[in-house]
Amino acid sequence: MNWRVLALEAHDAYFNMAADQAISEAVSGDDAPATIRFYTWKPSAVSIGCFQSMKDEVNIERCRELDVDWVRRRTGGGAVFHDASGELTYSVIAKEHHLPAGIHESYRHISAWIIDGLKSVGIEATYAPINDIVVQGRKISGNAQTRREGIFLQHGTILYDLDVMKMFSVLKVDAAKISDKMVKSVEERVTKVLNHADITQEELYDAMLKSFTDGKEYSMGAMSENELTRTKELAETVYKTDAWNFSR
Amino acid sequence: MIGLAKQKVPNGKLLIVKLEHEDGKITCVELLGDFFLYPEETVYKIEGAIKGMDVNTSETDIISKVKAIAEAEKATMLGITPEAIAQTVKAAVKQ
Numbered sequence: 001m002n003w004r005v006l007a008l009e010a011h012d013a014y015f016n017m018a019a020d021q022a023i024s025e026a027v028s029g030d031d032a033p034a035t036i037r038f039y040t041w042k043p044s045a046v047s048i049g050c051f052q053s054m055k056d057e058v059n060i061e062r063c064r065e066l067d068v069d070w071v072r073r074r075t076g077g078g079a080v081f082h083d084a085s086g087e088l089t090y091s092v093i094a095k096e097h098h099l100p101a102g103i104h105e106s107y108r109h110i111s112a113w114i115i116d117g118l119k120s121v122g123i124e125a126t127y128a129p130i131n132d133i134v135v136q137g138r139k140i141s142g143n144a145q146t147r148r149e150g151i152f153l154q155h156g157t158i159l160y161d162l163d164v165m166k167m168f169s170v171l172k173v174d175a176a177k178i179s180d181k182m183v184k185s186v187e188e189r190v191t192k193v194l195n196h197a198d199i200t201q202e203e204l205y206d207a208m209l210k211s212f213t214d215g216k217e218y219s220m221g222a223m224s225e226n227e228l229t230r231t232k233e234l235a236e237t238v239y240k241t242d243a244w245n246f247s248r
Numbered sequence: 249m250i251g252l253a254k255q256k257v258p259n260g261k262l263l264i265v266k267l268e269h270e271d272g273k274i275t276c277v278e279l280l281g282d283f284f285l286y287p288e289e290t291v292y293k294i295e296g297a298i299k300g301m302d303v304n305t306s307e308t309d310i311i312s313k314v315k316a317i318a319e320a321e322k323a324t325m326l327g328i329t330p331e332a333i334a335q336t337v338k339a340a341v342k343q
Contacts, residue, residue: 049281049282050288051279051280051281051282051283051285051288051291052280052281052282053264053278053280056264056280074288075284076282076283076284076285076288076326077282077284078261078262078282079282103284103286103324103326130260130261130284130326130327131284131326144284145284146286146288147286147287148287248278248280
C-alpha cells in the first residue's frame with residue numbers, strides 16, 4: 001500500500017476537523033489513498049470529545065478574549081487545548097483492514113510510531129492504555145480514534161510546550177481551583193517534549209515524519225480539489241455551527 | 249427534578265449522567281464524558297432506552313438493557329461499562 005503524506009500545515013480548528021472527515025470520505029470512496037496528515041492549530045483552539053458538553057468543558061468567554069477557537073471532534077476522549085506553538089497534531093486515515101482490527105491493538109500500533117519518533121530525539125516513552133503515551137509516567141501524547149463506514153481515523157497530539165496557566169484559562173476550571181497546587185499537580189501528570197529534548201517544533205515534526213513513514217511506501221502529497229471543497233463545506237455547515245459544537 | 253452524577257470509572261474514564269425525572273419517570277438523560285464508544289451513535293440508543301424508565305428501575309435491569317443495546321449494535325465501550333452507566337444513572341436519580 002502506498003500512503004499519501006500531507007506535510008505539516010497550520011489551519012483553524014474548523015478546517016482541521018473538517019479535513020479529517022473529508023479525507024475519510026475520500027478514502028471510503030476510493031478517491032484518495034490511505035493518508036497520514038500533520039497539522040497545527042492557528043489560531044489556538046480547544047477541541048472536545050464527541051461525548052462531552054461544550055458548555056461544561058470550555059470557557060467560551062475567555063476563548064473569545066484570547067482569540068481561541070472551540071470545536072467538537074468526531075472522536076471521543078477529553079478536552080484538549082491546542083496551543084498554536086505548543087504541540088504537533090497528526091491524523092492517520094485508512095480503510096479499517098489496513099490497521100489492526102482490535103481497538104487496543106490499533107492504538108498500540110500507531111503509538112509505536114510516536115514512541116519511535118520520540119526515541120529518535122532522545123525521549124524514552126511508553127504506551128499507556130487506553131489512549132495515552134507517557135514519559136516517566138507523565139502524559140506527553142493523547143490520541144483518539146473512530147471507525148465509521150469501514151474507515152479508520154486516529155488523530156492525536158504530541159505536547160511540545162504546554163502552557164498550563166493558558167490551558168486553565170480556556171478550559172472550564174473554577175478560578176479558585178487554579179492554585180499553585182493544582183498547576184503543580186498537572187505538571188506532575190503531564191509533560192512536554194521541551195522538558196526532555198532541546199529541539200524545535202520543526203525538528204519534532206521531522207522526527208515524527210520519519211517515524212510515521214519508516215518502512216512504508218509513501219509519497220508526499222496534497223489534498224485534492226474535491227477534498228478541499230468538501231472540507232470547506234463541512235467546516236461551514238458542521239464544525240463552525242453551534243448546532244454541532246453545543247449539541248451536548 | 250434534575251439529577252447529576254459523576255463517576256471516574258476505575259481504570260477508565262469520566263462518566264457524567266445528567267437527567268430529569270417527573271412523576272416517577274426519567275424524562276430526559278445525557279451520558280457525557282471523555283469515554284469512547286464505538287459506534288458513537290450507540291450513545292443515543294442507550295439514552296433513548298433510559299428515557300422513559302421508572303426511577304425505581306433496578307441497577308440490574310439497567311445493566312441488562314445497556315448490554316442488550318451494546319450487543320445489538322455490536323458496540324465497544326472503552327473507559328465505561330454497562331455497570332458504571334447503571335450506577336451513575338441511579339446516583340443521578342437519587343440527587
